[in-house]
Amino acid sequence: MSIRQLPEDLINRIAAGEVVERPASVVKELVENAIDAGASKIVITTAGGGKTQIRIEDDGCGMDEADLILSVERHATSKLQADDLDDIRTLGFRGEALASIGSVSDLAVSSRPDGAESGLRLEVRRGVKRGPVPQAMNKGTILDVRNLFAAVPARLKFLKTDRAEAAAITDTVKRLAMANPHVHFVLDGSDRSTLNWPGITGEGALAARLSQVLGDDFSENAAPLGFARHGIVVAGLAGLPTYSRANSLSQFYFVNGRSVRDKVLLGAVRAAYADFVFRDRFPVIALFVAVDPAEVDVNVHPAKAELRFKDQGAVRGAVIRAIQEALAAAGFRASNTVAESVMDAFRAPEPAMAEPVQETYRPEIAPAYRPTYSAPARPLAFSDFAPPSARVDLPPPEAPVPAEPEEYPLGSARAQMFENFIVAQNGDSLVLVDQHAAHERLVYERFKAQMAAGPIASQAHLIPVVIELPQEDCDRLEEAAPTLEKLGLYLERFGPRAVAVRETPALLGQTDVHGLVRDLADGLAEWDSAEAVSDRLDAIIARMACHGSVRSGRRLRVEEMNALLREMEATPHSGQCIHGRPTYVELKLKDIERLFGRTR
Numbered sequence: 001m002s003i004r005q006l007p008e009d010l011i012n013r014i015a016a017g018e019v020v021e022r023p024a025s026v027v028k029e030l031v032e033n034a035i036d037a038g039a040s041k042i043v044i045t046t047a048g049g050g051k052t053q054i055r056i057e058d059d060g061c062g063m064d065e066a067d068l069i070l071s072v073e074r075h076a077t078s079k080l081q082a083d084d085l086d087d088i089r090t091l092g093f094r095g096e097a098l099a100s101i102g103s104v105s106d107l108a109v110s111s112r113p114d115g116a117e118s119g120l121r122l123e124v125r126r127g128v129k130r131g132p133v134p135q136a137m138n139k140g141t142i143l144d145v146r147n148l149f150a151a152v153p154a155r156l157k158f159l160k161t162d163r164a165e166a167a168a169i170t171d172t173v174k175r176l177a178m179a180n181p182h183v184h185f186v187l188d189g190s191d192r193s194t195l196n197w198p199g200i201t202g203e204g205a206l207a208a209r210l211s212q213v214l215g216d217d218f219s220e221n222a223a224p225l226g227f228a229r230h231g232i233v234v235a236g237l238a239g240l241p242t243y244s245r246a247n248s249l250s251q252f253y254f255v256n257g258r259s260v261r262d263k264v265l266l267g268a269v270r271a272a273y274a275d276f277v278f279r280d281r282f283p284v285i286a287l288f289v290a291v292d293p294a295e296v297d298v299n300v301h302p303a304k305a306e307l308r309f310k311d312q313g314a315v316r317g318a319v320i321r322a323i324q325e326a327l328a329a330a331g332f333r334a335s336n337t338v339a340e341s342v343m344d345a346f347r348a349p350e351p352a353m354a355e356p357v358q359e360t361y362r363p364e365i366a367p368a369y370r371p372t373y374s375a376p377a378r379p380l381a382f383s384d385f386a387p388p389s390a391r392v393d394l395p396p397p398e399a400p401v402p403a404e405p406e407e408y409p410l411g412s413a414r415a416q417m418f419e420n421f422i423v424a425q426n427g428d429s430l431v432l433v434d435q436h437a438a439h440e441r442l443v444y445e446r447f448k449a450q451m452a453a454g455p456i457a458s459q460a461h462l463i464p465v466v467i468e469l470p471q472e473d474c475d476r477l478e479e480a481a482p483t484l485e486k487l488g489l490y491l492e493r494f495g496p497r498a499v500a501v502r503e504t505p506a507l508l509g510q511t512d513v514h515g516l517v518r519d520l521a522d523g524l525a526e527w528d529s530a531e532a533v534s535d536r537l538d539a540i541i542a543r544m545a546c547h548g549s550v551r552s553g554r555r556l557r558v559e560e561m562n563a564l565l566r567e568m569e570a571t572p573h574s575g576q577c578i579h580g581r582p583t584y585v586e587l588k589l590k591d592i593e594r595l596f597g598r599t600r
Helices: 008-019 023-036 065-071 097-103 162-179 205-214 216-220 263-272 312-329 337-346 435-453 471-485 513-527 530-535 537-548 558-570 589-595
Strands: 041-047 053-058 106-112 119-125 128-135 140-146 184-189 195-197 222-229 232-239 251-255 285-290 412-417 421-425 429-434 458-468 490-493 498-505 584-588
Touching (some): 023 053, 023 097, 023 162, 065 119, 097 106, 097 119, 162 195, 162 251, 205 232, 205 285, 216 222, 216 232, 222 285, 222 312, 232 312, 251 263, 263 312, 285 312, 412 558, 421 558, 429 435, 429 589, 435 537, 435 558, 458 513, 471 490, 471 498, 471 537, 498 513, 513 537, 584 589
Parallel strands (some): 251 285
Antiparallel strands (some): 041 053, 053 140, 119 128, 222 232, 232 285, 412 421, 429 584, 458 498, 490 498
16 A cells, blocks of 8 residues: 555645534634734624634734735644744644635635735635735724535534534633633624623723623622732632532633633632532632643644643642632622522412312311420520530620621521521521531531641540441441541440440530441441542541531520521631532512512
């Protein structure tokens, strides 16, 4: 078999298969070229999901005749002045986009540089060039792509419906707009509704653009990111843990202004939210990372969608730290979507078509009313069931009157419902707090703080608690004993089918030792290795915190409920429990009035 040189048109079509995957790929390449050309406004027009037409018009620097002719040649680019692939500071640099697009479609490039009397138009019809010829136009460049993949009709079979391809183009333009807030983007066409995002400059431009593209709902339920270390800058918005999604489609990652898919960033975000979000939920985030171009390789994927960091550990650490600090600064905030879900639950169902039967009220058959808010013979004190570190020093009888509700973000307690939910009121809202979930988070945060400061304090039992378990559970607990001692839990083997617990964490107070140890044994059975145990300290702490928190069914005095609310306000991440659920719901007065049809 002899070796032969492939013809130029076939080479271009092969390159097109790598660069031009679908219409959205064409839009990405051409808009990136417009951004690199210094455009302040870019208008994208599509038809037939981009298969029939894609038109990109910008007001960038434009091209003269020599540059216009070279622009449609392979490996011709203005983005690499020094031929240095280790210092990429532009979005495009391969010099394959226009040549590849022109080989599989009907391409027309019109451009006019600043100072020229008129523009020039060059056509490339399935690899054959014609022109350039004069054309009247404003400064900038217009690229018109028609009949995409007409030269390779087999590729059309692999494209999705016009609606799906149009949606992919929208997503691509969204990402480009998010990364370039100073550019005015207009997305229009016969296959879509118009999107218009004016350019924004100055302080707060990034946050404003994210609100434009992703909606005010996201910005209202997100914490700003701002962190810099060792030449790595992290910015953007991180959604609150209770503002999550069932998939990762609402996660956006950018490195040096380039939208990417990177495992390092994905893993860092997952690790940063590990304490706050269910495993099957995904936080909403727009993450922007800036590094020295020499420290990242963007030339590892034909479509420039993937990259490689030279120091992955430093980038991962910076991202995790940035998100953790942002969520800590958010304090006890929970997303306002929690309240919206509650409002949806309260809304009455559609009335039935049949007329309701009118019945006369008869007291003798009405259910007896029993008030549920009554004090026990001896009111339970917070110290009766809370661990020592959670006990609250109540003010003496002569103490001043407590502050008014509006002085506290979570308000002042008014009642307890169903022996588990605290009803509080602040200036203009009703606040419902899940006492068990809230206190569970508080105990968990205390655990982590103590572990960071040193060994967790333990309390010894006068008589060791002997717990009978299956032999395999005892084996796992014995193997994990050194790790558990770091958390204040000291146990030892007590025969083939039992363990003896000598000390428990002081934070847990008078906890159910049997339930705690059995729960830990279940967790160890899932992980099934000593290495996994040491890697899952947070999971073990979470299980312990659950057993050390205020249980459902406990009645609290008003002072104890207020003490819990004040501690929530002072504790980061207290807006969600360790399982990712919200710890409180806030209903504004206007929402409650709307439930009853009242308007002001």
